[in-house]
Amino acid sequence: MSIQNSILQATDLSLGYKKGSRSNVIADHISFSLEKGKLTCLLGPNGVGKSTLIKTIMGQIPALKNQVYLDTKPTNSISIKDLSKKIAAVLTEKINSANLTVKQVVSLGRIPHTGWLGNLSVEDQQKIDKAIQSTHINYIEERSMNELSDGQLQKVMIARALAQDGEILILDEPTAHLDLINRFEIMHLLRDIAKNENKAVLVVTHDLDIAIDTADEFWLMQCGLPLVCGSPEDLILQGKIDLLLPNDRLHFDKSDGKVRDSAEFPYPHIDGPEDMVKWVKLALRKNDIGPEIISITIKTEGSQIGFYLSESTDIRKFETITSLITHLTTLAYNRKK
Amino acid sequence: MRNKPTCFLFLIGILICLLLFAMNLASGSVLIPIQEVMGRFVGGEFSKSSWETIVIGYRIPKAFTAILAGIGLSLSGLQMQTFFRNPLAGPYVLGVSSGAGLGVALLIMAGSAFGWSIYSGGFGIWAVVFSATLGSILVLLLMSLTAWKVKDSMTLLIVGLMFGSAVSALISVLSYFSGADQLKMFTIWSMGSLGSTQPDQLVAFLVAVLLGLLPLLVNLKSFNAMLLGEAYAESMGVNVHRLRWAMIVSTGILAGSVTAFCGPIAFIGIAVPHMARLVFKTGDHRILFPASALIGAAVLLACDTISQLPGSAQTLPINAVTSLVGAPMVIWLILRRNFSKEF
Numbered sequence: 001m002s003i004q005n006s007i008l009q010a011t012d013l014s015l016g017y018k019k020g021s022r023s024n025v026i027a028d029h030i031s032f033s034l035e036k037g038k039l040t041c042l043l044g045p046n047g048v049g050k051s052t053l054i055k056t057i058m059g060q061i062p063a064l065k066n067q068v069y070l071d072t073k074p075t076n077s078i079s080i081k082d083l084s085k086k087i088a089a090v091l092t093e094k095i096n097s098a099n100l101t102v103k104q105v106v107s108l109g110r111i112p113h114t115g116w117l118g119n120l121s122v123e124d125q126q127k128i129d130k131a132i133q134s135t136h137i138n139y140i141e142e143r144s145m146n147e148l149s150d151g152q153l154q155k156v157m158i159a160r161a162l163a164q165d166g167e168i169l170i171l172d173e174p175t176a177h178l179d180l181i182n183r184f185e186i187m188h189l190l191r192d193i194a195k196n197e198n199k200a201v202l203v204v205t206h207d208l209d210i211a212i213d214t215a216d217e218f219w220l221m222q223c224g225l226p227l228v229c230g231s232p233e234d235l236i237l238q239g240k241i242d243l244l245l246p247n248d249r250l251h252f253d254k255s256d257g258k259v260r261d262s263a264e265f266p267y268p269h270i271d272g273p274e275d276m277v278k279w280v281k282l283a284l285r286k287n288d289i290g291p292e293i294i295s296i297t298i299k300t301e302g303s304q305i306g307f308y309l310s311e312s313t314d315i316r317k318f319e320t321i322t323s324l325i326t327h328l329t330t331l332a333y334n335r336k337k
Numbered sequence: 338m339r340n341k342p343t344c345f346l347f348l349i350g351i352l353i354c355l356l357l358f359a360m361n362l363a364s365g366s367v368l369i370p371i372q373e374v375m376g377r378f379v380g381g382e383f384s385k386s387s388w389e390t391i392v393i394g395y396r397i398p399k400a401f402t403a404i405l406a407g408i409g410l411s412l413s414g415l416q417m418q419t420f421f422r423n424p425l426a427g428p429y430v431l432g433v434s435s436g437a438g439l440g441v442a443l444l445i446m447a448g449s450a451f452g453w454s455i456y457s458g459g460f461g462i463w464a465v466v467f468s469a470t471l472g473s474i475l476v477l478l479l480m481s482l483t484a485w486k487v488k489d490s491m492t493l494l495i496v497g498l499m500f501g502s503a504v505s506a507l508i509s510v511l512s513y514f515s516g517a518d519q520l521k522m523f524t525i526w527s528m529g530s531l532g533s534t535q536p537d538q539l540v541a542f543l544v545a546v547l548l549g550l551l552p553l554l555v556n557l558k559s560f561n562a563m564l565l566g567e568a569y570a571e572s573m574g575v576n577v578h579r580l581r582w583a584m585i586v587s588t589g590i591l592a593g594s595v596t597a598f599c600g601p602i603a604f605i606g607i608a609v610p611h612m613a614r615l616v617f618k619t620g621d622h623r624i625l626f627p628a629s630a631l632i633g634a635a636v637l638l639a640c641d642t643i644s645q646l647p648g649s650a651q652t653l654p655i656n657a658v659t660s661l662v663g664a665p666m667v668i669w670l671i672l673r674r675n676f677s678k679e680f
Contacts, residue, residue: 060571084574093566099620100564111562112574117623118558164573 007071007167007200008034008057014065015052023064026052029226032219034202036167039187039194041211041232042204043244044221050204053221054170057202059083070168084112088164090157090171096146102156103141106131109163131162134193151182155189162193169193169201175210183207187214208244212236212257220244266291272298276305283321289328292335296324343624346617350631357638361400362392364642366650395532398539402531402598403641404634405539407605409546409595411633413588414606415613415625416553419560420584421484421493424670427607428592432480432501433473434603435508437596438527440472441465442508445523446515466545469597474589476500481585529600529656531641542598549590552583553626560622602637602656604663609633611670636662 014028027049034040044050055061057068059075067074070086078086088109095105109131110124120128132138135155140148148156154174161169171190175183187203191214194201205211211218212232220228220235222243228235235241241252251262265285270277276298284290297308307318309327318324359378363371369388376382383389410428417426428434444464483496512520534542553560559580562570567577595602613628614620640662644653 058572079574080571080576081574084572087572089569089572091566091568091572093568095565095569097564097620099614099618104619104621105565108561108565108573111558114558116555116558118561 005035005037006033007036008032008068009072010063010066010068012066013056013063013068015049015056016064017052017061018064025064027221027227028065032227032229034168034200035217036200037194037198038216039191039201039203039214040217040219041215042202042219042221043206043208043211045223045244045246048221048223050221051172054089054172054202054204057170058087058089081112084164084166086166087168087170088161088166089169090154090161090174092172092176094153095157096148096153098144098146100145101141102137102143102145102148102159103128103132105145105156106159106163109160109165112164127165128163131159134162134197135159135189150177151179151185154178154182154186158186158189158193162197167199169199171201171203173204173206175205175207183210187211190214208241208259209257261285268293269295270298271295273300280307280321280324283325284328287325287329289325289332292332293328343617343619347627347631350628350635354631354635354638357635357642358400358404361403361638361642362396364645365391365396366645366652367391398534398536399532399641400638401539402534402542403637405542405546406531406595406599406602407609407633407635407637408630409549409591409633410602410605410637411609411613411629412550412553412626413591414608415610415622415629416560416584416588417606418610419563419622420581422563422566423493424611425607425667426497427604428473428588428596429601429603429606432476432497432504433588433592434596434601435501435504436476437469437473437593438601439504439508440468440470440475440593441526441597442511442523443472444468445526446511446519463541466541466594466597470545470590470593473593473596474585476504477585477589481581484581526600527656528654529602529659531599531637531655534598538598542594545590545594549587549594552587556580556583557622557626561620564620600656603660604667605633605637605640605659608663608666608670609636612636612666 009032011031012028013030014025015030016023016025016027018024030053042050042053052061056063057075059078059080062076067076069075070078070083075083106128107120107124110120110128111118114120114124132141135158137152137155137159140152140156145153145156158171158174161171169190174190175186178186187205187207187210190201190203193199194216203211203215215232218228218230218232218235218241220240220243222228225243228240228243230238230240232241236252236254236257245252245259249262250259252258253260267281267284268291270280272280280296280298293309294312295310297310299306299308304319307321307324309316309318309324316327318327359371359374363369363374367388369383369392373383373388374392377392383392413433414427417428418424420426479500480493480497484493487493487496512523515523559570559575562573562575563577563580570580571577592606609632610625610629612632613625616632617624617628619625637659640658641655643662644655644658646652
């Protein structure tokens with residue numbers, strides 16, 4: 001962690017809103033250092049104050065205690081106009097105006113840099129083109145905003161933020177409402193932007209899986225606890241990632257990075273290739289079929305998979321997990337009767 | 338933005354405007370052949386000297402009033418629609434015109450209701466402008482206060498309609514207690530008229546409209562940022578709070594002065610910005626601003642020409658004509674799919 005790369009810092013920040021003389025503290029003991037060239041993910045349950053933290057960083061609401069420093073200058077001493085040249089954002093608001101084309105929306109990102117009429121210089125045009133290039137949206141440049149899919153829309157908003165050309169990029173849940181492929185694509189795009197353009201990218205997300213795969217740095221927010229910062233790998237090994245889980249019923253599986261039910265499940269004996277055993281176990285667990293079975297053997301014959309169930313006397317073969325489970329549930333039902 | 342189709346559209350718009358201007362000068366209770374009007378434009382003489390008096394003394398001020406009123410109303414509508422991010426916002430729907438009406442009603446009728454008289458010719462028109470502007474700014478202030486409290490634009494619209502109704506009720510109360518002369522004066526004012534401005538008042542009107550345009554001109558870029566909503570605008574360095582005030586002052590002066598000089602004129606403020614968006618197919622205010630002004634001027638010139646009922650000595654109140662043209666337009670816009678979502 002070199003100090004030159006840190007662009008935004010805060011120590012023991014308190015966040016919240018002031019109503020008259022009373023202040024409503026939403027989160028405190030927030031200390032962080034946002035670094036250039038890194039993708040940072042802010043994770044935490046709903047309502048913990050992630051949006052408040054972002055608004056505070058963007059200078060839209062003042063911190064209740066201490067301040068956020070941008071390049072060692074307190075952000076509340078910087079005008080909102082100058083701040084907008086440093087920090088660009090992708091927010092949750094949806095833009096689907098039929099009267100705006102993709103290129104026009106990206107060009108709007110140049111607003112902090114242009115004169116009063118907003119005419120674009122050659123440099124502005126170059127920045128716009130570059131933003132469109134790096135988000136790979138050239139092919140939809142002339143489309144109007146209401147003709148885009150959610151994934152394309154999000155890329156356009158990221159391009160707009162890139163065109164704003166701040167050193168810091170803040171994104172509030174950019175992958176919400178997106179399908180799996182688009183989630184991966186957006187997060188990898190953000191990672192590329194952080195690396196290639198040396199920007200500090202801060203993403204609020206709930207996608208733990210993808211965040212672990214892409215982020216350099218995690219900020220974990222949990223009710224009443226100080227902000228926990230560190231690389232995802234370290235946080236996993238130190239068990240701190242469990243902070244994200246509300247109670248003991250769930251735990252974070254260090255071996256494969258998945259959230260699992262903590263309760264022990266009495267699996268029967270299953271023989272076969274490990275990757276296949278895993279899925280049979282999952283199906284058994286979901287259907288609550290346990291130890292009453294003696295054993296299952298999985299065999300592959302060419303492209304065919306066979307599931308062999310050893311019952312008290314004979315062995316039955318099933319071709320799919322579904323047929324196996326159907327048989328077992330019927331058995332369990334009959335036994336109960 | 339300086340692409341060919343846009344320039345071409347502006348050129349056509351200007352030509353249509355000129356044609357409508359000439360038609361407007363030609364029509365009225367005395368029909369002057371349009372080629373005579375065109376001839377006078379390029380330096381010729383009218384074949385009857387009375388036509389000169391009619392055109393120069395009456396119809397030209399009226400046509401310019403129509404142009405100014407069209408520009409003023411369209412541009413206040415444009416600002417409000419963008420600011421509130423609501424396609425139905427406009428000086429009429431949000432009660433600004435009613436506010437101006439209340440100002441004028443107080444000026445004309447409160448005197449007789451309370452037993453004194455302010456309105457007596459001479460400086461009268463200035464008093465009307467002043468009170469109408471004050472009235473409309475008052476309503477916009479209330480609206481802005483509401484806008485500050487509620488984020489939902491539909492709620493805001495309903496509150497605006499309620500303000501309009503409440504203000505109309507106040508005007509009814511005033512009318513009930515006022516004298517017959519004042520009541521008549523106010524009723525005639527409320528039907529709208531483009532023909533009551535004298536050349537010196539026209540200058541005042543021009544100054545008021547130019548003044549009202551200033552806050553809009555200064556903030557064109559910020560209005561573009563507002564297309565993405567307040568939060569995005571703020572992240573791009575737009576001071577939304579200041580912009581809200583600029584919008585209040587600008588629409589107050591524009592809609593207020595139009596209402597003061599011409600009486601209430603409905604639907605131009607809502608319909609014209611949409612026509613501009615449809616024709617020019619853009620959301621960019623650097624284009625929409627001149628486009629709305631041009632279309633606004635053209636539409637009001639056309640409405641005024643229709644209201645002259647060419648060929649008859651009768652005229653219709655301008656407010657009735659704009660409503661008859663504007664209401665179907667707005668209904669059509671609402672019936673279009675996803676109109677409110679994709680605005």
